[in-house]
Amino acid sequence: MAGARLAGVAAFAASEGNDGTWFSDRGAGPASWDDAFMADELGGSQPPAMLGNLTFLLAMAGGSARVRVEEVLSAFGIGMRGLGILAHIAAEPDLSYSALARRSNVTVQTMTASIKALQTSGHIAPRNPTQAGRAARLLLTPHGQQTLAAVDQSIAAVSDSWLPLDADERRTLASLLGKVVRATVERTA
Template identity: 35%
Template sequence: MSERLTTPSPPLPQPDANLGYLFRLAHQHFRARLDSELEDFGLSAQDYGILSVFETRPQLSTAELARISQVTRQTMHTSILSLETAGLVERIAKNQRVVLVRLTARGRNRLQTATRRVRAVEHAVLADLSRQDERTIRTWLASLAAMTPSPGNAQAEPTEEP
């Protein structure tokens, strides 16, 4: 018998669950939906994220892409090789030390088509929210993303007021 039929579904997370746990579950669910929608384009959510950086910056080094994507240079190098093999990006030597990466015409077309799918997933995820709720969530997420952790406060425990 299928494991799916014999294994009980995990309980749904509760709104008062640990915030980090809820972020993780939400991210995993969203990324799985993106991966599923982009699969027939030969892209993963990570690949789409890399390609989408080129919407605002025409060319970048692998190191810059790694910093923006918050992955190691080695991980980014592997991703760039895969995207280059697919004909979506090309590398151009700026000098002996710097190699820049940019989208090919095929990469731009794939990005445009994939973006429509990504927007459809976003729309589906946000469908139950009012415009104001969506704006609030987007503002809150953007402010969280912009925060820089302060080394002294990263591990601080909340204190109780007397």
């Protein structure tokens, strides 16, 4: 299911503060990967210390991936937060607004506005009308399911053209990143 594959990115995708820019876009650091390597005394290249830092590399790769994903999403009329919400609901249909907000690291008010936009566009609907004192539950509409499946295929195609990895390397990277993302989601849930 498309939602299952995308659910792992949902917490990052929907969270505030993830602007997806490279550190050079903010005026610090090299403008390209090639510029990031410095010549040593013997004329060879050595990566700066930060290129050996896994968290830094994940941030750089994440920023670049986010730009590509946002380009895909713009064709479907949703953003990163919308994708995160759709993926969360596909994976766990009984999540409340509060649970979605916690997993996305946003306020309930921000999540409510995002959910209303997705309801207006026909991507999601309430499972049952909200009753006083009961949490609202959401489900993907057929349009939301179709959109999520199409987004999943489009993002996969971008991965195939963007990542300089063979199929085995992609599976390994997906497995490792999935483990990291699941651990992150579990800490925020």
